Amino acid sequence: MISIKLRLKLLPFQAEALQWFKSQEDGRFKGGILADEMGMGKTIQMISLLLTDLPAKMHTLVITPTVALLQWKSELFLHTEKNSLSVFIYYGSACSDLTIEDLKKYNVVLTTYSSIESAYRRQHLGFRRNGKYVKKSSLLHSFHWDRIILDEAHHIKEKNTSTAQSAYKLEATFRWGLSGTPLQNRLGELYSLIKFLRIDPYAYYYCYTCSCKSLTWNFSDHSYCDLCGHYRMQHFCFWNKEIMRPIQKFGNFSSGLTAFGKLGWLLHNIMIRRTKIEKAADLGLPPRLIYRRSCYFNDEELDFYESLYSESRTTMQAYVEAGTLLNNYAHIFDLLTKMRQAADHPFLVVFGNRLSNSLSCSDVCGICQGEAEDPIISKCHHVFCREDVKEFIDTCPEPSPVCPKCYIPLTIDLEQPTLAPSEKVTSKAALRNRTSILNRMDIGGWKSSTKIEALLEELSNLRNRNCTIKSIVFSQYCSFLDLIEWRLLRCGFNAVKLDGRMTPEQRASVIDRFSKDPNIAVFLISLKAGGVALNLTEASRVFLMDCWWNPAVEYQAMDRIHRLGQLRPIEVIRIIVENSIESRILQLQVFRKKTVTL
Template sequence: MARVPPHRQEERRLREQLGRKLTWSEKTTIGLFQYHPELRTVWGDLEADVPVVTPQRAPQPGGFKATLLPFQQESLYWMRQQEQGVWKGGILADEMGMGKTIQMLSLLFTDRRKPNLIVAPTVAIMQWKNEIEAHTTGFEVSLWHGHARARDISDLRKFDIVLTTYAVLESSFRKQEAGFKRKGAIVKEQSPIHAIKWQRIILDEAHNIKERSTNTAKGAFELVGKYRWCLSGTPLQNRVGELYSLIRFLGGDPFAYYFCKLCSCKSLHWKFTDRRGCDDCGHTPMNHTCYWNNEILTPIQKHGMRDEGKTAFRKLRILLDRMMLRRTKVERADDLGLPPRTVIVRRDFFSMEEKELYLSLFSDAKRQYSTYVDEGTVLNNYSNIFSLLTRMRQMACHPDLVLKSRRNIEISGEIEEATICRLCHDIAEDAIKSTCHHVFDRACVTQYIEASVQGNPDCPVCHSPLSIDLEAPAIEQDEEIALKARQGILGRLDHNVWRSSTKIEALVEELDKLRHQDSTTKSIVFSQFVNFLDLIAWRLQKAGFRICRLEGTMSPQARDATIKHFMNNVEVTIFLVSLKAGGVALNLTEASRVYLMDSWWNPAVEYQAMDRIHRLGQHRPVHAIKLVVEDSIESRIVQLQEKKNAMIHATLSTDESAMGRLTEEDLGFLFRL
């Protein structure tokens, strides 16, 4: 008679004890305990053996030019303790605008061992360089960016701090691992930043690695350093699963590991070269599980705050309490001395002509959606639904964004393929290409994936399974083609008969009123759609406003020059910024007004935009105005944002509510008038 495996015997015993069938998670846990008995006591050992560091005030570092606020002195103490503990680093998750850059520089200043690597979004590396020069002395800094960056490893080791971007990190890692074509052959090139053992590796805006399967995340995982730090005011934006990459980067054992349920195999990597058997033990992928998924992600996704989900949330809190420090502006208001921030939702109504156009578009969209519902094919047509939603959002901004879009005007295939996002049909400022060779703006396709009701959505163009590296370097465009595309929607309008929109006129009204109250007050205007910013710029210039623009195609040096122009010229009062290009890592405290022209599914993006001005160094009261058109899809998006805010608050605080992706019920809600 065949012998019953021990884990099957344990399953039978537990099933009889509970009087019900076991869940997949329970079966997996039993299998893991059989061959990895150390996992039985992980959470108890973590609570008992790894104390939560209680922040205390460290003394002001001598010679450091910035005076640390009390909570920043506490974080300096906390960071020193974390580096001496089991994690050798951690997550500094203070709310945006509380000076995480200064806090990290204080740590580097008090322990000047080198070299140190800082990886940041492109828009932020010049700000890091400026902050280092302003607040420290004696640091040699290398800006490792652009085609002329140094390749000599020994040269890089000489610097105290090396600054680079996520795009460069990804490119260097990809060329090292996969290689690139040169004269018909595949050539691999060693990545200098992966060949150095760094003293500290610091990921600024660390949520850039939230998708574990991208080359950027893998490139970050493979960096070698003694201490590792993640800086992010929004470590969690959409789903609890996004925290995995941060845990993995920090090297959390066993939380970031994959375990085999049939043997003692354990690995940080998903290693199935032939896609059939593990490279180490030979067992199938089905018999391997990620400990994070089993203990945290899957129970929360399936149960929310009930039963196993509630237990998983408690485990997550135990883990985060020991590796993350988060303070909010409200909690440390006395230390910060920040002026108040007021968020105002301005609600306007369509004109008769706009409403007629919108209702026509909405009727067509609703009829198409109802067809999918009746046929039971909502999930199969997610890409089409997303396109319908995007067009309704654009119509609420200005009808020309739909009527005069590239989608509706014949143009050459070369320009469309090279520069136009196939989701929003707008100029792709930060263009990346899927494996099926379709071009998207990075922010648009990220939003598309995050909002998906499917686990892995289809390509919105060819409807094959979408495979795209969200952190791949931007497509380099021919300058002449880029110039033609950059003329954008203004080149397709008859300026003699062009009419503004309700939303643009609402903005002009707000800015004109502000101009009469105080002509020196500066404002930031954010939109997701570049063509919409073009229309806004045209209208504001006709109204006599001096403006400047921040665009995704700018180099770090050009962005820095544009920001300084806005900050240093009193007559330039309006800064038009694409949410795709400048929603994070900017310090624009000369402004005290933010206007959000269109709502995103992800509320964290909007708060990041608001916090470009509500941060240390701001002395004026801050007003953030969200412009929403009533009786349109926008008012419903605002309501859905509240659900995501609840999920973020649940994980980063002690609240007990959560949500994941948009559900079919959410889509139905959006298509109700």
């Protein structure tokens, strides 16, 4: 058994994984994929691997979604002995003046996918400064890391995106990918991870006539190889030739069957995956039950939805008759999105355009939830009534009051001039908060929706049965979360919210508040910003307010609470409007679970 300075005892399957990690790094592939199901402690297992390097000073780069950045730091300090690992967060403009020597001081550097993408883009494409395009070398890409870890590695599943390209260009001795859903849609998504791991020969391009070998497609003139000078038709991608194309062409027969055998051998050698069912005895997790609450439009909502459906159908028929259906894919997707939004709340369609309605109405106070009187704005870009925030500060029992919206220390000038509705703001974060859907609609003309009232009924019944149970509400639309939050707060529910408009510090603050404050019963989370990487075992109920095309995304969200450390039985409630597009999306999800699109 490998001796490590970890404060908790590894479960048997986690100790088994640690042995596998070391054998992989000592072997041919120098890394691999940890694909344990969500909630089985992938972070802890990788931390145990980092501790096996001590006392040697190895340098590890951990790339995570933004929402998990501070959580990784917290886990590193919580589960390791004091001063075992030195940790640095590489995020934001404050890191622009760092040097390689500065990075060498730390065992672990934490950063985000957006940070490496931005750094890589600035290095290769440049950015505008004083009217000119300039390029800046990426510090993260200039450093040769001992180990790179991609948390939620399916973020690079699309191989041609700038995020994936930036990950490929990072240099390291050992490479690891962590994902509970490494394959979400199609077999081709695995190639992104194979390429990041640099698995030889599958990740490379080869030449038929010479020893030319490259990780990228090097044809700057689109005809001849930059390395060997041979014509492009003399080059091939090993993954496509040996696995992808045979499976696409022959399926599970002939050459396709042989390709499946090669794929099986490859995954057996570079990936380890265990499920909660397989390791139920070790995990001891409570059961998880998934329910479906069916509801139906009221008359007003049905009229609105049917008119929107009729308009969308007419538009699509026009495209079909003109033979331009595929040329207008983006427009069709926008029509489908509006129908999905209408199933949540008609206001998402009516007030969805930020440009046409932006700042046309008064701001909403973050304390009283009404139209702000004599509004002023805080440093964290939230608007309050002047008298309300004065009273809040005067009556706050804490020595340093925190913002009642994002729970970071409250900084606000109580003597600042009144914020006019049409006043321009220069900060992007302030602009996002000022253009919230609540500020684009007339609060006095508020109308609820079938889904919001169904959620409110479920939460009220839950509170009546057991007021200690906490719930998480997921939606993919931030504007819908704004509407839900406003309704819940007006009904006496204490709720916090996390979405992509928040900084890492704000996200960490609301997560900490939800975890530690027994009075906060509901956590509203954007599916994209908080549907992965979070550990929220304080909650035992999940409400999914809308359907996503890819069911794997929803299962990622469900498992924010069904994970190690959970003691209560789990219930997941999907709130569905039956007489809408959502029932068709559910049928599509069932089909996608049964098949793999190649």
